[in-house]
Every structure is written in C-alpha cells, then in structure tokens.
Amino acid sequence: NAGVMQNPRHLVRRRGQEARLRCSPMKGHSHVYWYRQLPEEGLKFMVYLQKENIIDESGMPKERFSAEFPKEGPSILRIQQVVRGDSAAYFCASSPVATGELFFGEGSRLTVL
C-alpha cells in the first residue's frame, strides 16, 4: 500500500507564474489536508478536503490560492501569480477518517525566484 505521494518534490517558479502541487492520498483515504511550512515555523493548516468537496479552507489565503480534490485523480493545490513569500514546503496528509491519524507525504518544496 503506497503512502501519500506528492509531486513534484521540488518546483522552481518565477514571480507571476503558476504553481501546481499534486497529492495522491493513501488508498482508502478520503480526507486530505494541505499544510504549509514556512522557515522557522511549524506546520500551518491551509485546507481540508474530501472527495469533490472543500470542507474547510480557512487557512488558505483568499487570493491566488485554490485547492481541489476531484472524484478521480489527485488533490491539487494551485497557486497563481506566485510571489517570493510563497516559497515554502507544502505538505499533504491524508486520513481515513476526519479526526484520525494523519499520513504525510514527503512534501513539495516551492522556490519562487
């Protein structure tokens, strides 16, 4: 049973470009969480999704950021018109139940030049 898969592991973008980060949860997990880790800070919640539904996106910036978890395929975190402050590691985690143990991917490190 493969773990949570995130890709790309590393992504470099210039200011103004778009970044797309993908997350395939563990088999049988329908709850997906995205976290951002900024330098010298811990994991900050961004968004919580179930299949085809955004349950809570209160941790996500109102502009430029969006997330989806379609019926088929991975969850995608999309950042439009990236700025340098978006440079961070983005972690995805999945769980079989809403408040269960999280299984993390290895993260996607976004660098904005």
Add this chain to the structure above:
Amino acid sequence: ILNVEQSPQSLHVQEGDSTNFTCSFPSSNFYALHWYRWETAKSPEALFVMTLNGDEKKKGRISATLNTKEGYSYLYIKGSQPEDSATYLCAFITPGGGADGLTFGKGTHLIIQP
C-alpha cells in the same frame, strides 16, 4: 486560532540519557492528541493517537501520557539513541476537524549527542 505550545523548542541530550518534553493545549473541546516524529528530509510519522484522560501509550523506548483536564501531554524517551534525533510534533484535535480541528505545535527539536 488555538494555542498549542511545545517546550522546550530544542533539546540536546547525551546518548543513553532519558528525556521528556511537553505539549500544552486547550483543556476544552478536546477530542484527541497526536504525537508525530519528523526526521530531517522525511515526512512526519504518527507515534501516538491519544484520546482518553490518563492515557499512557508506549512504543519501544518512547512513551506518552495525557492529561486532558489540565491540558498537557508528555513524551518520554528512555535511553536516547542517535536515531531518536528528530523534531517531535504534537497535534491537538477538536471534534469538528478542519482549521481549528487539527492544530500542530511548532515542535521540539531533539538532538542526541553520541
């Protein structure tokens, strides 16, 4: 925004010594507390899921206790080994899930010195 505090922020321990550190969380609206171990260049891995006041869990040389009434959990490592070096995160869970439903502390960064 819920306040989940971990202390100390970092800790240096001699190999073979035992150590412990703390996670403090709100004592109301408790559902569960998770401990995760996060090694450098890897992803966090769950150590314990704790739900009941007075819970004690053990995995090898690592154990954890939970006091939901006063809002704290201790993680203990007995006879530290170099492979125990990692950041240990706690996560406080409320029944609703979502942003406030699963809040991480900033972690305790543990370094075991040979």
